[in-house]
Amino acid sequence: MARYIFITGGVVSSLGKGLASAALGALLQARGYTVRLRKLDPYLNVDPGTMSPFEHGEVFVTDDGAETDLDLGHYERFTGVPARMTDSVSSGRIYSNVLEKERRGDYLGKTIQVVPHVTNEIKDFINIGDDEVDFMLCEIGGTVGDIEGLPFFEAIRQFSHDKPRGQCIFMHLTLLPYLAASGELKTKPTQHSVKELQSIGIAPDILVCRSEQPIPEKERQKIALFCNVRKEAVVAAYDLKSIYEAPLAYHYEGLDQAVLDAFDIAPAPKPDLRTWEDVNDRIHHTDGEVSIAIVGKYTQLEDAYKSIKEALVHGGMHNRVKVNVNWVDAEVFDKEDAAPYLEGYDAILVPGGFGERGTEGKIKAAQFARERKVPYLGICLGMQMAVIEAARNMAGITTAGSEEFDHELGKKRFEPVVYHLKEWVQGSAKITRKASDDKGGTMRLGAYNAVLEEGSKVAEIYGDTTIEERHRHRYEVDTTYREKLEEVGLKFSGMSPDGRLPEIVEWQDHPWFLGVQFHPELKSKPFDPHPLFKDFIRAAKDNSRLV
Ligand code: GLN
Numbered sequence: 001m002a003r004y005i006f007i008t009g010g011v012v013s014s015l016g017k018g019l020a021s022a023a024l025g026a027l028l029q030a031r032g033y034t035v036r037l038r039k040l041d042p043y044l045n046v047d048p049g050t051m052s053p054f055e056h057g058e059v060f061v062t063d064d065g066a067e068t069d070l071d072l073g074h075y076e077r078f079t080g081v082p083a084r085m086t087d088s089v090s091s092g093r094i095y096s097n098v099l100e101k102e103r104r105g106d107y108l109g110k111t112i113q114v115v116p117h118v119t120n121e122i123k124d125f126i127n128i129g130d131d132e133v134d135f136m137l138c139e140i141g142g143t144v145g146d147i148e149g150l151p152f153f154e155a156i157r158q159f160s161h162d163k164p165r166g167q168c169i170f171m172h173l174t175l176l177p178y179l180a181a182s183g184e185l186k187t188k189p190t191q192h193s194v195k196e197l198q199s200i201g202i203a204p205d206i207l208v209c210r211s212e213q214p215i216p217e218k219e220r221q222k223i224a225l226f227c228n229v230r231k232e233a234v235v236a237a238y239d240l241k242s243i244y245e246a247p248l249a250y251h252y253e254g255l256d257q258a259v260l261d262a263f264d265i266a267p268a269p270k271p272d273l274r275t276w277e278d279v280n281d282r283i284h285h286t287d288g289e290v291s292i293a294i295v296g297k298y299t300q301l302e303d304a305y306k307s308i309k310e311a312l313v314h315g316g317m318h319n320r321v322k323v324n325v326n327w328v329d330a331e332v333f334d335k336e337d338a339a340p341y342l343e344g345y346d347a348i349l350v351p352g353g354f355g356e357r358g359t360e361g362k363i364k365a366a367q368f369a370r371e372r373k374v375p376y377l378g379i380c381l382g383m384q385m386a387v388i389e390a391a392r393n394m395a396g397i398t399t400a401g402s403e404e405f406d407h408e409l410g411k412k413r414f415e416p417v418v419y420h421l422k423e424w425v426q427g428s429a430k431i432t433r434k435a436s437d438d439k440g441g442t443m444r445l446g447a448y449n450a451v452l453e454e455g456s457k458v459a460e461i462y463g464d465t466t467i468e469e470r471h472r473h474r475y476e477v478d479t480t481y482r483e484k485l486e487e488v489g490l491k492f493s494g495m496s497p498d499g500r501l502p503e504i505v506e507w508q509d510h511p512w513f514l515g516v517q518f519h520p521e522l523k524s525k526p527f528d529p530h531p532l533f534k535d536f537i538r539a540a541k542d543n544s545r546l547v
Contacts, residue, residue: 002129004138004163008172027255039075040141042146058305123159150200153197157201171206172204205262209235230261237249276527292347314530315524347375349536350378355408359381376515390507391417404474418477421476450497456504
C-alpha cells in the first residue's frame, strides 16, 4: 500500500505547488523510494485538451494519449516517471463519470449527491495503482477556499480516514509576504489559510512557505504555534534562479526529512543527491551562450511552450551553454520580409500550433532557415510549415498549404500537402474518425513508433532506427508529394512503421534542418536531455562560433 502526500495551496495561486510536488518526488527517489505524482484539478473542462494555450498554458500529452495539465510535465522532468492517463483528473471528468454511471443505472435509483457519489469517484481515482509505488503525491489544483475545490478537499479528508492511521499526510503551500515599510515577513495570511483548511477538517502536517526573505526563527516559531505544526515542518521556499535548483534547495531546507518524520520513518534512508548536484553544476557552470528564436503564436504566455523551453534548457545543460530563448511572434512578418526579425539568432525553432493565424510567418521562418543555413527544428506544425515551404518554393507547388486552414475558413484555397487524417494504425488497432467528430480528443494522441532511415541525420542523432515519441495532431504530411519533395532534397527520413505517415523530414544540403511530426520536448529531462535538443543546441553552438 502506498503512502499518500496531499499537496494543497493557500493565500494566492501560482506559488509553485507543481514544482514543490515534483521536487519532493525527486527527493524521495533520491532516498531510494518509488513515487508517482498526480494532479487533481477543480475546473469543469473534462480535460485541458480544448483549453486555449493563452489561458491555460501547454497541454502535456502522456504516452497513453491523455491530454493533461502542464504540471504533469514538471512531474516527469523531475522524476523521470512517465505520467499516465490516470495521473490527471478534473472536476469535469469526475462529474462526467458520475453522470454516465447515473444514466447507466449503476446507482440503482439512489439520489446522486456530491457526498458520497462525487467524493467516492475522486477517492477511487486517487487509489488507482495504490500497490505500485512507495509514495503517491497528489496535488490539488487551485487554492483552499475556492468553491469548486471543495469536493476534492472533502475527498482527501475522507481518504485519509479510510486508510490506516499514518498512511497519509498533508502538505500546504503558502506565501509569507514581505512588508518593506516595516521590514517584516507577515504570517497572518498563512494563519488564515491554515484555518480555512482546518475548517474543512484537514490539519496540515507540513507547511511550505514561499518567501523572498529568510524566515527568522521568531516567525518560524509563530507559524508553528498558530498553525499547529512542528517547527521543523515549517519549510522555507525561496525564489530560485532555475527551477532545477529546487530539489537541492528543498532538501537543505529539510523538506524530505520533514516528510519522512511526518510518516514516522526512522531511521531515514540517506539521500543520494548526485544527479541533482550534477544538474546544478551544469546550470551554474556554462561556457558561452546561444540565442534561439521560437517563432510561434502564443508568445505572450511562455507557459504555452513550457516543455519546449525546458527541453532547450536541457540541451544547453548538456552542451554547457546558457540558452537564451527569444519569443518571436510569427504574425508580425506574415506579410513582410522575415529576415530583419530572424537575423542574429543561432537557431530557429517553430513549435506546434493550431489554426492558420501566423502560419505564413512560420513558413517564412522555415524558408529563412533553409536559405541562410541556420539550424532549424520544426515541431509538429513547425514540420508541416517546413514541408509547405519546400513544396511552394522548391518543388513548384505554388498553392501548397494545409487542409486545416481551408477547413477553418470553409473554403478550398490550397493544394493539401498536409491533409486531414481519418484512419491510422496504433499498435495492432485501426483507428477511424469522421470529419464531424468532436473537437476534444479526436487527434492522433500519445506514443507512436517511427522507423528512421539508416544513414540519415536523424538516425545518427538518435543512434537508433526505431524510436517512440508522443503525438498530438489531426493533420499529416501527404506522401503523394514525397517523390517531388525528395527530388529537390527534402528527405522523408522517418516514417510510421506501416510507411504511410511521414514522421520526420530533413534537408539534405543543410547543416541542421529537421521537421518532426511528434513532440520530442515532452520526453526531455534535465538529467537526460532529449537527443534532438542536445544536438540542436550543439548545432546552434557551432553556428554561433561562425558569426
Ligand atoms: N494543427 C496541426 C495539426 O493538427 C499541428 C498540431 C500541432 O502542432 N500539435 O496537425
